[in-house]
Amino acid sequence: MAVKRKPDLAAIKMLVMDVDGVFTDGTIAISDEGTQSRRFNYLDGHGIRLWHRAGFSSAIISGKDSRATAIRAGQLEIQHVAMGCTKKLPAFESLLAEAGLGTEQVACIGDDLLDLPLLRRAGFGVAVANAVDELKEAADYVTKLAGGSGAVREVIEHILKATGKWDQLMERYLV
Numbered sequence: 001m002a003v004k005r006k007p008d009l010a011a012i013k014m015l016v017m018d019v020d021g022v023f024t025d026g027t028i029a030i031s032d033e034g035t036q037s038r039r040f041n042y043l044d045g046h047g048i049r050l051w052h053r054a055g056f057s058s059a060i061i062s063g064k065d066s067r068a069t070a071i072r073a074g075q076l077e078i079q080h081v082a083m084g085c086t087k088k089l090p091a092f093e094s095l096l097a098e099a100g101l102g103t104e105q106v107a108c109i110g111d112d113l114l115d116l117p118l119l120r121r122a123g124f125g126v127a128v129a130n131a132v133d134e135l136k137e138a139a140d141y142v143t144k145l146a147g148g149s150g151a152v153r154e155v156i157e158h159i160l161k162a163t164g165k166w167d168q169l170m171e172r173y174l175v
């Protein structure tokens with residue numbers, strides 16, 4: 001088996017994220033009326049804003065088609081949103097072509113097997129703490145925090161701190 005190269009975090013320009021189990025804790029609440037709801041974490045939301053402020057872009061590739069996801073993505077100004085992707089690789093490849101990026105320039109965060117092809121290709125593959133074992137084994141990094149509890153924020157801070165961008169972003173808060 002080929003030895004996986006060490007991730008070059010300085011090359012990462014885009015964050016590609018799954019939603020259920022990554023932005024959320026993976027549960028979906030269904031009411032008696034049949035409406036579904038998802039819970040998103042505020043720390044993740046601010047993390048996405050910091051990521052954009054650092055000059056980077058973000059994308060969602062979700063297996064589910066969800067209005068809540070579309071609304072949250074809109075609130076956070078996530079540039080690329082692909083939903084209802086029963087297979088994620090075609091969506092990933094067209095996203096890269098559209099953005100003009102190579103696989104080594106993206107970080108992918110996932111929790112389940114659908115995300116595995118993306119994690120195996122991404123320059124920085126991340127499994128959340130609640131991910132299935134297969135994903136954790138393929139990942140360059142496994143978060144300490146679970147999906148819905150700040151895992152996305154943890155990844156963003158990890159990359160921005162490792163590449164020396166964090167301190168500059170903090171200047172506006174240290175007044």
Ligand SMILES: [Mg+2]
Nearest residue numbers: 018020021111
């Ligand atoms: Mg998922």
